[in-house]
Amino acid sequence: MKKKISINDIANQLGISITTVSFILNGRAKEKRISEALVKKVMDFVQEVNYKPSSLARSLRTGKTNTIGLLVEDISDPFFSAIARSIEANAYQNGYKIIYSSTGNDTEKARELIMMYRERHVDGYIIVPPEGIEDDIRSLIDSGRPVVQIDRYATGVEADYVVIDNERSAYTATQHLIDNGYKNVAFVTIDSKQPQMADRLLGYQKAIQANGLNAVVEEVAYESSIQAMQQLSGFLDKQPQLDAILFATNYLCVSGLKAMAARDHQMLQTMGIISFDDYELFELHTPSITSISQPTEQIAEHAINLLLTRLAQTDTDKTQHKIELATSFMLRRSSLSK
Amino acid sequence: MKKKISINDIANQLGISITTVSFILNGRAKEKRISEALVKKVMDFVQEVNYKPSSLARSLRTGKTNTIGLLVEDISDPFFSAIARSIEANAYQNGYKIIYSSTGNDTEKARELIMMYRERHVDGYIIVPPEGIEDDIRSLIDSGRPVVQIDRYATGVEADYVVIDNERSAYTATQHLIDNGYKNVAFVTIDSKQPQMADRLLGYQKAIQANGLNAVVEEVAYESSIQAMQQLSGFLDKQPQLDAILFATNYLCVSGLKAMAARDHQMLQTMGIISFDDYELFELHTPSITSISQPTEQIAEHAINLLLTRLAQTDTDKTQHKIELATSFMLRRSSLSK
DNA sequence: GCAAATATGTAAAACGTTTTAGCTATTACA
DNA sequence: TGTAATAGCTAAAACGTTTTACATATTTGC
Numbered sequence: 001m002k003k004k005i006s007i008n009d010i011a012n013q014l015g016i017s018i019t020t021v022s023f024i025l026n027g028r029a030k031e032k033r034i035s036e037a038l039v040k041k042v043m044d045f046v047q048e049v050n051y052k053p054s055s056l057a058r059s060l061r062t063g064k065t066n067t068i069g070l071l072v073e074d075i076s077d078p079f080f081s082a083i084a085r086s087i088e089a090n091a092y093q094n095g096y097k098i099i100y101s102s103t104g105n106d107t108e109k110a111r112e113l114i115m116m117y118r119e120r121h122v123d124g125y126i127i128v129p130p131e132g133i134e135d136d137i138r139s140l141i142d143s144g145r146p147v148v149q150i151d152r153y154a155t156g157v158e159a160d161y162v163v164i165d166n167e168r169s170a171y172t173a174t175q176h177l178i179d180n181g182y183k184n185v186a187f188v189t190i191d192s193k194q195p196q197m198a199d200r201l202l203g204y205q206k207a208i209q210a211n212g213l214n215a216v217v218e219e220v221a222y223e224s225s226i227q228a229m230q231q232l233s234g235f236l237d238k239q240p241q242l243d244a245i246l247f248a249t250n251y252l253c254v255s256g257l258k259a260m261a262a263r264d265h266q267m268l269q270t271m272g273i274i275s276f277d278d279y280e281l282f283e284l285h286t287p288s289i290t291s292i293s294q295p296t297e298q299i300a301e302h303a304i305n306l307l308l309t310r311l312a313q314t315d316t317d318k319t320q321h322k323i324e325l326a327t328s329f330m331l332r333r334s335s336l337s338k
Numbered sequence: 339m340k341k342k343i344s345i346n347d348i349a350n351q352l353g354i355s356i357t358t359v360s361f362i363l364n365g366r367a368k369e370k371r372i373s374e375a376l377v378k379k380v381m382d383f384v385q386e387v388n389y390k391p392s393s394l395a396r397s398l399r400t401g402k403t404n405t406i407g408l409l410v411e412d413i414s415d416p417f418f419s420a421i422a423r424s425i426e427a428n429a430y431q432n433g434y435k436i437i438y439s440s441t442g443n444d445t446e447k448a449r450e451l452i453m454m455y456r457e458r459h460v461d462g463y464i465i466v467p468p469e470g471i472e473d474d475i476r477s478l479i480d481s482g483r484p485v486v487q488i489d490r491y492a493t494g495v496e497a498d499y500v501v502i503d504n505e506r507s508a509y510t511a512t513q514h515l516i517d518n519g520y521k522n523v524a525f526v527t528i529d530s531k532q533p534q535m536a537d538r539l540l541g542y543q544k545a546i547q548a549n550g551l552n553a554v555v556e557e558v559a560y561e562s563s564i565q566a567m568q569q570l571s572g573f574l575d576k577q578p579q580l581d582a583i584l585f586a587t588n589y590l591c592v593s594g595l596k597a598m599a600a601r602d603h604q605m606l607q608t609m610g611i612i613s614f615d616d617y618e619l620f621e622l623h624t625p626s627i628t629s630i631s632q633p634t635e636q637i638a639e640h641a642i643n644l645l646l647t648r649l650a651q652t653d654t655d656k657t658q659h660k661i662e663l664a665t666s667f668m669l670r671r672s673s674l675s676k
Numbered sequence: 677g678c679a680a681a682t683a684t685g686t687a688a689a690a691c692g693t694t695t696t697a698g699c700t701a702t703t704a705c706a
Numbered sequence: 707t708g709t710a711a712t713a714g715c716t717a718a719a720a721c722g723t724t725t726t727a728c729a730t731a732t733t734t735g736c
Binding site (some may be wrong): 016017018019020023032033034035038057059060061062063 | 682683684685686687688690691692693
């Protein structure tokens with residue numbers, strides 16, 4: 001348990017000033033005209049004693065922590081963990097570390113977490129914003145801390161975001177079902193008014209309307225898989241005419257699949273099913289499930305790039321960057337027609 | 339973009355010393371006999387200006403960052419992300435933040451990450467150790483930094499760990515297959531000599547031997563799902579006598595399922611299948627797949643508790659804590675008998 | 677031979693806390 | 707009245723960096 005060595009120790013042992021050591025360590029030797037000989041001497045010594053600067057002290061002085069705060073809804077959700085993985089890889093390549101948390105889509109928790117991140121002097125934020133977090137995000141922006149939102153965005157806040165084309169994706173999927181002969185297409189979503197869900201609903205509605213069909217929308221107050229499954233089971237009972245369902249999220253679809261499997265295995269074969277968010281399960285399921293796949297790597301890449309750009313520029317550019325990515329349609333089930 | 343306020347500003351504005359403010363903020367007012375009146379005055383002021391102490395400065399002074407470094411193999415793996423989620427929840431309740439990374443089971447990357455964590459003065463470590471990381475972990479322990487390993491452990495290192503009873507789980511699963519009439523049970527694993535895999539193999543071998551059967555072991559050099567699927571497809575070709583397979587990890591099983599589905603759908607119905615690590619997919623798969631489910635919350639809870647205990651005690655207790663948890667057998671497939 | 681330019685380096689402040697050691701005024705006690 | 711105890715508060719060092727502003731010696735140009 002040897003004592004940690006500091007820049008001071010180095011300076012003392014070498015009989016030079018800590019300023020010199022600092023300059024050398026920060027690669028400003030040429031600029032500061034430090035002799036090659038001294039540079040070598042210091043570097044060798046640093047190597048020998050395996051000195052590592054304290055990022056704490058450095059951060060205190062410079063005001064930069066090289067840390068990015070990542071706030072997702074649930075890190076154990078495959079969609080978010082895939083994004084987290086990509087963000088992490090990108091960030092590390094650029095010398096940034098990630099500190100993450102799950103909000104559980106709870107506004108109060110998210111608010112607390114943002115406060116914690118602030119106290120820790122996180123340099124930038126990547127946030128999946130829950131409802132009601134608008135002011136907190138605005139406050140971050142106003143105090144010069146860059147924020148990039150992903151998956152959805154807080155309305156009325158001029159923070160960058162990268163999302164997918166929800167309305168078009170939902171429209172295309174619905175139209176696809178209709179084109180394949182389904183006439184009673186339902187939309188199963190969660191009870192959220194956030195834009196990503198609103199847009200999906202809108203896309204569905206427009207497609208239904210364009211084809212002169214009847215819209216059937218079921219909002220699930222998702223708490224647990226079991227509870228959702230029960231609600232959906234009841235829904236299926238009440239709407240026996242349905243021949244297809246578009247699910248707004250992958251976990252809703254999973255609950256739906258469970259509900260159908262539990263009540264009537266035949267239904268799984270005949271029902272037209274499409275889900276938002278791809279999932280390994282959908283590929284292997286019998287029958288396999290067509291899905292709207294989100295480009296997680298692209299989302300992560302755009303988000304981190306936006307953030308790094310903001311972090312690099314000193315002047316606070318006020319123009320908001322809005323990125324809307326296309327989804328890819330994972331057409332699986334050849335049985336996707338009547 | 340108002341200036342950040344410091345303890346100094348408070349002291350100045352109130353005409354008192356920063357020492358006093360610090361004592362009050364740290365709840366040491368009574369102990370230090372600060373008058374109630376002054377305490378209130380300071381507290382009110384702090385509230386009013388919404389002062390938040392800089393954790394950086396505090397950490398620099400105290401040497402504690404209240405941060406835990408989490409190093410898993412891959413945060414986007416459902417098993418690890420579930421653990422991460424539980425660890426996160428527990429840590430936050432105790433005032434700790436998590437900073438995480440994925441090693442990809444790459445020793446060099448893990449080594450770098452540990453160095454970064456060190457530089458950042460992470461208080462404690464929770465690590466899924468790759469092979470060859472023994473010295474680095476030992477070095478952490480020797481310098482008084484607590485480390486808890488999960489899922490597996492570096493051999494010959496006296497660091498706490500929490501794992502599952504791999505040998506027994508594999509034995510039980512193998513025996514279960516045999517009890518149900520399967521006679522040619524293979525074990526599909528990855529090409530790793532790490533203890534968790536070695537123990538699974540051992541459990542399988544002992545069960546096979548106890549029943550006087552022949553062991554068939556396939557080691558997959560897992561790189562991608564596709565590549566694993568191809569290798570397994572070849573394996574199935576070469577071993578037509580097989581009637582059951584025990585998979586050492588869930589992703590191997592998924593690759594196996596894909597391989598079987600691609601070549602011969604009938605095989606899926608007749609083959610006895612059990613996989614390590616439960617996965618939502620296994621429940622919904624047709625037929626559903628029996629699995630050995632790891633208690634992720636328990637693993638997380640034990641890990642964080644071990645770590646917090648170490649962090650709390652000042653004396654460096656050298657006794658190593660080894661926790662081995664039981665798995666639960668998710669018996670799914672009623673067809674799990676010939 | 678002397679001013680200016682250049683080469684090589686350093687002292688000290690600052691970042692925002694915590695904590696040790698101590699100071700002054702009042703009260704208690706005999 | 708003199709001394710000890712207590713109540714209430716504070717000065718200053720320390721944590722480990724970065725950075726501004728300057729110091730000293732050497733070389734160059736003429």
